[in-house]
Amino acid sequence: MKTDSSTTYEWIKQLQTCGYRVTAARQTIVELLVSSTHALSPIEIYDLGRKEYPALGLVTVYRTLERLDELGLIQRVHMPDGCHRYLRATQGHQHLLLCTCCGQVEMFEGDDLSKLTQRVEDTTGYHIQDHWLQLFGLCPRCTSQSRQ
Amino acid sequence: MKTDSSTTYEWIKQLQTCGYRVTAARQTIVELLVSSTHALSPIEIYDLGRKEYPALGLVTVYRTLERLDELGLIQRVHMPDGCHRYLRATQGHQHLLLCTCCGQVEMFEGDDLSKLTQRVEDTTGYHIQDHWLQLFGLCPRCTSQSRQ
DNA sequence: CCTCATAATGAAAATGATTTTCATTATGGT
DNA sequence: ACCATAATGAAAATCATTTTCATTATGAGG
DSSP states (O other), X not given: OOOHHHHHHHHHHHHXXXXXXXXXXXXXXXXXXXXXXXXXXXXXXXXXXXXXXXXXXXXXXXXXXXXXXXXXSEEEEXXXXXXXXXXXXXXXXXXXXXXXXXXXXEEEEOOOTHHHHHHHHHHXXXXXXXXXXXXXXXXXXXXXXXXX | OOOHHHHHHHHHHHHHHTTOOOOHHHHHHHHHHHHOSSOBOHHHHHHHHHHHOTXXXXXXXXXXXXXXXXXXXXXXXXXXXXXEXXXXXXXXXXXXXXXXXXXXXXXXXXXXXXXXXXXHHHHHOOEEEEEEEEEEEEOHHHHHHHHO
């Protein structure tokens, strides 16, 4: 298991390798995403980030998220209202599970969808590029609270 | 196979049964959704609808979509940019397939996700309420065009 | 058919997320 | 240390969606 700081270092190094400059804003944003256990919205990153680096601008948050997404370091979570949250990318056949009550986002080890994808390609003639599989429900805490 | 007009009639009747009034705006919107082969955006419904009924307002489109969604007559399609399109609801384990090039939306007969859902409930303690499974790719026409 | 409570409507304004513009600043190769 | 230019932040623009509110039209009851 890697520590957060070493992951932060690797992300920064990867940005550098790809020709991007290392800036205070980017380091702040990367640290937040690396250490967060749940998916963050741009505004949350902006607010948390300014505690660390007050000059941080919201636009920079959006631009940095775009870069990190391009590099495959983070993934977007599509919320039902259409806005987005961001989470460290995971490897393997992981999918998203969102609590509709508290907003908590978790990953679960999901099915390998390649068989399904292949079948859909064969039957529809589409060339599949990407998929979304997200489950929505109540997390254990919200489930027990709603039972009261 | 039902004709479009009889489906339109049924949807209107269902609105009525649920205590909603039958209005020209609603009939126009229902007709469009019943007869469309692809998912429509609110603006598209607004523009198409005004050809039939020029007084139609965009807000009414949004409100009617909300009603039809509540009644389970239509389903929302979540686009990558976060906005929504709407499509007649389908029965069974149908899922969405979107062309990333031309925007065409199709349904495919997908897996029954109840086994996966059950497993996720067991392992995470979540109470699953809903799921999104959408595939993205190039439709046959766009695939052949991009090969030129 | 007429009346009337109120559901439904449309226009305009508000909201909120995201993007664009642009002048200024700061990184990193030389 | 210099400098081209990548990156930044502020402000304005955009775009989908929602709210507000005064007006209109549906449909139940007489």
